[in-house]
Amino acid sequence: MSERILTLEQAEALAASAFIRCKTRPETAHCVARALVAAEADGLKGHGLSRVPSYAAQARNGKIRGDAEPRLEMVTPALGRIDAGFGFAYPALALAEAMLAEHAPMMGLAATAIRRSHHCGVAGAPVERLAEKGMVAMLFANTPAAMAPWGGSRATFGTNPLAFACPLPGEPPIVVDLSLSKVARGNILAAKQKGQPIPEGWALDAEGRPTTDAEAALKGTMLPLGDAKGTALALMIELLAAGLTGARFAVDASSFLDDKGDPPATGQLLLAFDPALFGGEGTLAHFARLAGQIRSQPGARLPGSRRLALRAKAQKSGLTVAEALVSEIEAL
Amino acid sequence: MSERILTLEQAEALAASAFIRCKTRPETAHCVARALVAAEADGLKGHGLSRVPSYAAQARNGKIRGDAEPRLEMVTPALGRIDAGFGFAYPALALAEAMLAEHAPMMGLAATAIRRSHHCGVAGAPVERLAEKGMVAMLFANTPAAMAPWGGSRATFGTNPLAFACPLPGEPPIVVDLSLSKVARGNILAAKQKGQPIPEGWALDAEGRPTTDAEAALKGTMLPLGDAKGTALALMIELLAAGLTGARFAVDASSFLDDKGDPPATGQLLLAFDPALFGGEGTLAHFARLAGQIRSQPGARLPGSRRLALRAKAQKSGLTVAEALVSEIEAL
Numbered sequence: 001m002s003e004r005i006l007t008l009e010q011a012e013a014l015a016a017s018a019f020i021r022c023k024t025r026p027e028t029a030h031c032v033a034r035a036l037v038a039a040e041a042d043g044l045k046g047h048g049l050s051r052v053p054s055y056a057a058q059a060r061n062g063k064i065r066g067d068a069e070p071r072l073e074m075v076t077p078a079l080g081r082i083d084a085g086f087g088f089a090y091p092a093l094a095l096a097e098a099m100l101a102e103h104a105p106m107m108g109l110a111a112t113a114i115r116r117s118h119h120c121g122v123a124g125a126p127v128e129r130l131a132e133k134g135m136v137a138m139l140f141a142n143t144p145a146a147m148a149p150w151g152g153s154r155a156t157f158g159t160n161p162l163a164f165a166c167p168l169p170g171e172p173p174i175v176v177d178l179s180l181s182k183v184a185r186g187n188i189l190a191a192k193q194k195g196q197p198i199p200e201g202w203a204l205d206a207e208g209r210p211t212t213d214a215e216a217a218l219k220g221t222m223l224p225l226g227d228a229k230g231t232a233l234a235l236m237i238e239l240l241a242a243g244l245t246g247a248r249f250a251v252d253a254s255s256f257l258d259d260k261g262d263p264p265a266t267g268q269l270l271l272a273f274d275p276a277l278f279g280g281e282g283t284l285a286h287f288a289r290l291a292g293q294i295r296s297q298p299g300a301r302l303p304g305s306r307r308l309a310l311r312a313k314a315q316k317s318g319l320t321v322a323e324a325l326v327s328e329i330e331a332l
Numbered sequence: 333m334s335e336r337i338l339t340l341e342q343a344e345a346l347a348a349s350a351f352i353r354c355k356t357r358p359e360t361a362h363c364v365a366r367a368l369v370a371a372e373a374d375g376l377k378g379h380g381l382s383r384v385p386s387y388a389a390q391a392r393n394g395k396i397r398g399d400a401e402p403r404l405e406m407v408t409p410a411l412g413r414i415d416a417g418f419g420f421a422y423p424a425l426a427l428a429e430a431m432l433a434e435h436a437p438m439m440g441l442a443a444t445a446i447r448r449s450h451h452c453g454v455a456g457a458p459v460e461r462l463a464e465k466g467m468v469a470m471l472f473a474n475t476p477a478a479m480a481p482w483g484g485s486r487a488t489f490g491t492n493p494l495a496f497a498c499p500l501p502g503e504p505p506i507v508v509d510l511s512l513s514k515v516a517r518g519n520i521l522a523a524k525q526k527g528q529p530i531p532e533g534w535a536l537d538a539e540g541r542p543t544t545d546a547e548a549a550l551k552g553t554m555l556p557l558g559d560a561k562g563t564a565l566a567l568m569i570e571l572l573a574a575g576l577t578g579a580r581f582a583v584d585a586s587s588f589l590d591d592k593g594d595p596p597a598t599g600q601l602l603l604a605f606d607p608a609l610f611g612g613e614g615t616l617a618h619f620a621r622l623a624g625q626i627r628s629q630p631g632a633r634l635p636g637s638r639r640l641a642l643r644a645k646a647q648k649s650g651l652t653v654a655e656a657l658v659s660e661i662e663a664l
Contacts, residue, residue, distance in 0.1 A: 075440050075609050075610075076438070076439050076440045076609065077439070078410045078439045078440055078441055078442075079439065079440030079441060079609060079610070081610070106408070107408050107409070107410045107411065107439070108407050108408045108410055108411030108443065109410055109411060109441065109442075109443050109603075110410075110441075111440065111441050111605070113610055113611075136571065136572070136575075136576060148629070148632075149626045149629060149632040150632065151629075151631035151632045151633065152626065152629030152630075152631055152632030153629060153630075153631070154625075154629055156622075156625050156626060156629070164568040164571075164572075166568075166571045166575065174567070174571070176564045176565070176567065176568050178561045178564060178565075182558075225557065225558030225559075225561050225562070226514075226557030226558040226561075226562060227557075229510045229557050229558075230557070230558060232508045232510060232635045233508070233510075235506070235508065235622075235626070235635065236496040236498075236508050238622055239468065239496075239498045239506070239619060239622065240468070240496075242622075243468075243498065243607075243615070243618055243619050243622065244468060244605055244607060244610040244611060244615070245610065245611065246610070246611040246612075246614075246615065246618065249621065249622050249625070251622075251625050271441075273443070273576055275575075275576060277407050277408065277411060278407075278411070278413070278445055278576040278577065278578070279445075279576060279577065279578040280578075282578075283575070283576070283578065286575055286578065287571060287575050289581065290488075290567075290570055290571065290574075290575065290581050290583070293486075293488050293581070293583050294481045294484065294488060294567070297480070297481060297483075297484030297485060297486055297488070298484075298485075299483035299484055299485070300480075300481040300482065300483045300484030301483065303564045303567065
């Protein structure tokens with residue numbers, strides 16, 4: 001398969017211009033493009049440039065409103081609500097981050113509840129940026145229905161990512177980013193785009209049978225991590241990310257992947273905690289003690305460290321992108 | 333094995349008097365006894381009356397300070413810090429609940445960070461009580477080191493329970509309560525007390541080998557749910573429950589189960605969110621829509637519902653407790 005090397009700047013310009021041609025405000029287009037390029041650089045291709053064609057198609061027909069501006073309403077000094085206006089999630093998340101970086105250090109903790117939103121992309125990205133500003137942060141997001149409740153048979157919960165980041169003194173934050181399916185749905189999407197099979201145990205087809213066919217898996221249900229506990233966590237995230245925010249539950253949300261139907265209108269709940277107000281000056285050093293306990297064990301590593309290595313490589317050497325994808329984006 | 337039927341009141345009086353004889357303030361003794369009896373009634377025997385002998389031994393020699401009074405310091409209107417004073421966790425959690433029930437409805441959300449604490453018992457209990465008052469609530473707690481980081485070999489994280497509760501209109505709350513080991517450590521403790529083996533896949537022995545021997549498992553490490561994702565969640569909970577609170581990490585915490593060493597001095601982070609401030613009057617009805625989606629599926633049930641059925645039975649018919657355990661408690 002033919003490939004092209006793009007610098008991060010070239011990749012951002014490529015994606016942004018596609019969105020701009022699809023009725024998206026230039027500022028929003030660049031915000032979305034930066035997020036996708038950052039995912040690609042971190043090795044998270046399922047949330048990277050592979051999303052450009054489907055995002056652009058949704059922006060073109062108005063399923064994503066490229067001209068939406070997220071609106072923040074402060075309910076209390078610790079709580080903001082954001083209406084993403086059926087637009088992309090990324091500008092809404094950026095607005096939430098700015099609010100939390102200001103208010104968590106005043107209140108000790110703060111929350112932003114985002115509704116009428118869309119695919120949050122790499123859940124670890126907003127929390128990582130907050131941790132780079134010194135906050136401990138958590139993100140809960142819901143996604144279209146993909147998993148059945150334990151014992152049930154109907155797709156009811158999203159794969160529902162949860163992300164967490166924690167600052168460390170003088171080094172990059174710890175970043176935990178996981179979805180509650182055994183694997184992220186983006187991995188199945190990437191396999192489908194490459195025409196590759198998926199391992200058994202990732203998903204069931206629409207009739208509830210195990211499958212290794214990526215396309216059949218996308219029409220069926222995902223298997224959770226940890227069996228019943230995993231679906232309980234997925235329920236928890238539905239109630240936090242869509243229940244508290246007033247967003248659509250997974251069962252009512254249309255796909256993030258095609259331009260059919262109403263906007264998905266899913267939600268995100270972003271929380272930030274200020275370590276200084278929780279525990280004073282010594283809190284970062286306290287975090288570092290646990291990080292040291294992990295790093296001292298051969299074979300163990302801090303979550304998030306592999307992404308950083310890939311990111312540094314991409315910043316130096318650029319991104320390797322399939323020629324077919326580049327052409328598809330250029331032709332949009 | 334001979335058994336005795338006790339009413340809930342008899343069981344509470346039995347446990348409380350044991351603690352009082354072991355240098356515990358009567359008010360604290362009853363608070364702890366009520367929590368253990370409630371666990372027993374809910375069918376969670378690992379957190380029930382089986383804990384009385386080990387709690388009492390710790391209170392007798394001062395590893396748990398039975399005369400401690402938890403102290404609350406309000407840092408901001410949304411954040412309280414509680415010093416549990418090396419006492420039982422239950423009075424500290426009760427103080428945290430009272431604070432959150434007052435402050436979350438003012439601020440939208442509020443947090444209480446508890447340090448110098450001990451075993452939190454049934455993690456679902458404090459969040460269930462907050463949900464009965466209309467709050468969405470979460471509890472993160474750390475426990476003595478039991479699980480290795482993924483790829484590592486040394487017990488570094490606790491099994492670290494996470495609990496979540498969400499109110500529903502006109503019926504009991506949804507309660508999610510799980511630990512991040514494949515099974516709760518309390519199950520292994522209960523198996524050991526009964527002299528029963530444990531299933532394979534629950535734990536490794538001290539040399540990292542699979543074991544079905546409960547005693548060997550208690551000396552080894554627990555296996556996480558969901559492999560690497562499970563240990564990432566355990567790390568997250570360490571950083572929330574012990575990092576932010578200034579409590580001892582799992583690696584530094586002594587056992588909850590015997591009277592050896594310093595106090596464990598672990599931590600708990602309790603969060604509450606007011607649905608009305610997040611989403612207005614309709615939020616509870618919104619939660620109910622998701623609950624209905626689950627209940628309409630044959631074979632599926634809402635988390636927490638099994639406990640309620642057992643609780644109702646215990647309230648009507650009392651608790652069935654091993655005669656040997658009753659005698660052991662009476663003899664303390």
